[in-house]
Each structure stands twice: as structure tokens, then as C-alpha cells.
Amino acid sequence: MSHSTEIDSKHAWDGGQSPFRVSYGKMMMWFFLVSDALTFGGLLVSYGFIRHKYVDVWPKAENVFTHFPFVEQHLPLAYVGLMTFILIMSSVTMVLAVEAGHRNDKKKVIVWMFWTIVGGATFVGSQAWEWYHFIVGTETGALRHVWSQELGTYVEQTVYGANMVVNEYGVPQFANYFFFITGFHGFHVFSGVVINFIIFLNVLKGTYEKRGHYEMVEKVGLYWHFVDLVWVFVFTFFYLL
Amino acid sequence: MSEFHDDYPSYEHMAHHSEEEGKKARRTLWNVFWIMLAITIFELVIGSMAPGHGWSGTLWLKVLFIGLTLAKAAAIVLWFMHLGHEVKFFKYVILIPYVIFMSYTIFIILDEGIYSGEPQNRTKVDPILIQQQLDLKAHHGHHEAAATEGHGEEGHAAEHGEEAHH
Numbered sequence: 001m002s003h004s005t006e007i008d009s010k011h012a013w014d015g016g017q018s019p020f021r022v023s024y025g026k027m028m029m030w031f032f033l034v035s036d037a038l039t040f041g042g043l044l045v046s047y048g049f050i051r052h053k054y055v056d057v058w059p060k061a062e063n064v065f066t067h068f069p070f071v072e073q074h075l076p077l078a079y080v081g082l083m084t085f086i087l088i089m090s091s092v093t094m095v096l097a098v099e100a101g102h103r104n105d106k107k108k109v110i111v112w113m114f115w116t117i118v119g120g121a122t123f124v125g126s127q128a129w130e131w132y133h134f135i136v137g138t139e140t141g142a143l144r145h146v147w148s149q150e151l152g153t154y155v156e157q158t159v160y161g162a163n164m165v166v167n168e169y170g171v172p173q174f175a176n177y178f179f180f181i182t183g184f185h186g187f188h189v190f191s192g193v194v195i196n197f198i199i200f201l202n203v204l205k206g207t208y209e210k211r212g213h214y215e216m217v218e219k220v221g222l223y224w225h226f227v228d229l230v231w232v233f234v235f236t237f238f239y240l241l
Numbered sequence: 242m243s244e245f246h247d248d249y250p251s252y253e254h255m256a257h258h259s260e261e262e263g264k265k266a267r268r269t270l271w272n273v274f275w276i277m278l279a280i281t282i283f284e285l286v287i288g289s290m291a292p293g294h295g296w297s298g299t300l301w302l303k304v305l306f307i308g309l310t311l312a313k314a315a316a317i318v319l320w321f322m323h324l325g326h327e328v329k330f331f332k333y334v335i336l337i338p339y340v341i342f343m344s345y346t347i348f349i350i351l352d353e354g355i356y357s358g359e360p361q362n363r364t365k366v367d368p369i370l371i372q373q374q375l376d377l378k379a380h381h382g383h384h385e386a387a388a389t390e391g392h393g394e395e396g397h398a399a400e401h402g403e404e405a406h407h
Contacts (some may be wrong), residue, residue: 018328019330020330020331021255021327022327028333030331034339038342038343041339041346045343045347045349046350049354052358053354053357053363053364054364056374057371059374062288062292077285077289081281081282084281085281088274088278088336089274092270092271092274092321094321096270099266099270100263102257102258103258103259103260103263106259109357143369144369144370145367145369166352170374171366182367212254215253225321226322227302228321229317229318232310232314235310236307240284241289241302241303241306
């Protein structure tokens with residue numbers, strides 16, 4: 001793709017061409033992604049702030065996310081590692097679909113987009129599974145002071161799992177941020193799967209073959225990689241640190 | 242320059258490449274993938290070893306994880322999203338505003354975070370919560386004691402006492 005770097009900088013802004021050497025649609029996709037990245041950046045920064053405010057009582061991820069499907073043992077962080085692998089993998093299949101599009105290879109675009117959609121759907125399902133276990137909690141639960149409306153005071157009570165008010169693993173703020181940020185990301189993945197599927201149908205129908213280029217695949221690919229990019233940060237700040 | 246141009250070059254078609262170039266591009270992409278996978282596995286291994294070795298929460302671990310995360314992010318943006326192939330103008334238009342805004346926000350939380358983290362400015366939390374986290378730490382300490390034949394117990398006990406003092 002050496003063509004895109006060939007630019008006469010003296011005349012780049014004289015009109016008659018894009019000084020950025022990109023089409024309008026792709027540029028707008030990039031601008032959207034920058035604004036979306038600012039939203040996620042803001043959320044993660046605010047997460048960092050609250051985490052440091054409650055540093056003594058912030059739960060450790062390895063004590064919270066210990067389940068793995070069909071396995072009785074506690075395997076901390078194994079499942080989220082698998083989820084990360086699935087998402088990175090689907091990012092690779094997406095970029096391979098984009099590459100095939102650059103060669104107008106319809107068959108390969110179909111194959112790689114199919115696997116991208118499978119990977120994305122698996123990731124969303126895994127996240128639902130993770131949420132389920134986080135909400136249900138452990139069998140033993142944990143003691144908490146919970147506000148009682150009738151008595152007008154706090155009473156000790158055993159709570160199970162996490163929701164927006166109580167969290168058996170630590171401060172409720174952990175659950176709030178976990179639900180909000182992974183939920184917001186999960187919704188991005190879900191929309192990505194839907195958009196990927198629509199583009200996939202168009203590829204099958206031959207819309208882009210008629211058009212002569214597969215730039216729509218590249219654009220939806222940008223969005224898909226962005227979703228992966230956000231997950232890299234969510235993974236680090238929620239699970240590793 | 243005053244006349245209206247509607248005969249822009251077709252940038253969509255310019256992205257096309259040959260079979261040969263495709264082969265090379267695919268090799269690069271797979272290499273990027275293997276590197277990213279290796280980084281992720283390395284992070285998980287270090288992450289799972291951290292509590293046992295008393296690395297949790299240390300500065301070097303945080304710096305290591307954030308550094309590796311930024312490396313992965315750069316790989317995604319430059320190769321998977323092809324920003325590395327775009328012209329310089331475009332790269333800067335995308336990256337500079339983001340970097341400026343985020344550096345500012347990160348500066349703000351570091352500044353305010355230090356203020357709100359001072360003992361007199363801390364928010365009071367349910368004492369049960371504090372006890373729970375202490376118990377978890379102690380529990381983890383026993384685990385390690387069993388695994389490393391009582392090697393880590395003293396260190397953990399000392400840490401425990403110190404925390405309780407606060």
C-alpha cells in the first residue's frame with residue numbers, strides 16, 4: 001500500500017484531492033472512533049480514580065472471577081484469558097477479510113468474515129456467562145451492613161453476588177464500574193456483530209463485487225478492531241492490575 | 242482553485258493490492274497476532290504469579306502491565322487498523338487530539354487522586370468490608386504458606402498487622 005504515502009505535500013491542500021488520501025467514509029469512521037475512544041478513556045480514568053479512593057477495600061479480580069465452564073476447580077482469570085484470546089483471534093480474521101477485500105477475493109472475504117462473526121458472538125456469550133456468575137455470587141455470600149427501611153438503621157445481613165447496591169466481593173463501586181464499562185464494551189461488541197452480519201450478507205449478495213471494491217468491509221473492520229482495542233485496556237485495568 | 246472538483250481520485254480502489262503484496266501483508270498480520278498472543282499469555286502468567294510472590298500492587302508491575310497494554314494497543318492501531326499505512330497528515334489528525342485530551346484527563350486524576358487518597362480525605366466504608374479484605378489476604382497468606390512451606394507467612398502476618406493499625 002505504498003501508494004498512500006505518495007503525496008506532494010506542496011500541493012496537498014490545493015483541492016482536487018484528499019490531503020489525507022482516504023475516502024470520506026473511512027475518514028468519518030476514524031473520527032467517530034476517536035470520539036468513542038474518548039468516551040472509553042473517560043470511563044476508565046474515572047474507574048481509576050474511584051479505585052484509588054477505595055484502595056483498601058477494592059476486590060482483587062483473581063478472587064472474583066474464578067469460574068471456568070464445566071470445571072469445578074477455581075481457575076482465576078483463566079476464562080477471561082480465553083475471552084481475550086477469542087477477541088484477538090476475531091480481530092485477526094477481520095483484518096484477513098479486509099486484506100482479501102483488497103484483492104477482490106470474494107470467497108476469502110466470506111470465510112474470514114464468517115469466523116469474525118462467530119468469534120464476536122462467542123465473546124458476547126462469554127461475557128453474559130461471566131456476568132451471570134458475578135451476579136449470582138458464591139454459595140457462602142458475605143456479611144454486609146444493609147439499610148433497613150423498617151428499622152431505619154443498618155442491619156447485618158448476608159448478601160450473595162453483586163448488583164448496583166451491594167457486592168459480596170468488595171465495595172459496590174467495583175460492581176458499578178464493572179457493569180457499566182464491560183456492559184458498554186459488550187454492547188459495542190454486540191453492535192459490531194450485528195453490523196458485521198449486515199456487511200456479511202452484502203458480501204454474499206455480491207454488492208461489493210458489483211461496486212468493485214470492498215471498502216465497507218474495511219470500515220466495519222476499523223470498528224471491530226476498535227472494540228478489540230478497548231478490550232485490551234479493560235482487560236488490563238479490571239483483571240490484571 | 243475556485244472551480245469545483247468532483248473528480249477526486251478513487252481512494253477505495255487505490256487500496257487494492259496484488260496477490261504478491263497480499264502474501265506479504267498476511268505474513269505481517271500473522272506475526273503481529275503471534276506477538277500479541279505471546280504478550281497476553283505473558284501478562285496472565287505474571288498476573289497469576291503476582292499474589293504468591295507479593296508483587297501485587299507494586300509499581301513495577303503496574304508499569305509493566307500498562308506498558309505491555311500500550312504496546313498491544315499500538316500493534317492494533319498501526320497494523321490491524323492500518324494507521325501505519327496512512328499519510329502523515331492523517332496519522333496526526335487522529336492521534337494528536339486524542340493524546341492531548343487523554344494526557345490532560347490522566348493528569349487530573351493523578352492530581353485529584355493523590356488529594357482524595359490522603360487519610361483525612363478518605364471516604365468511610367462499611368467496616369465489615371475492611372475485615373473481609375483483611376481475611377482474604379490472610380487466607381491467601383495461608384495458601385502460600387502451604388505452597389512454599391511456611392516461607393511467606395511471616396511477611397504476610399506483618400503486612401496484616403500493619404493494615405489493621407490503619
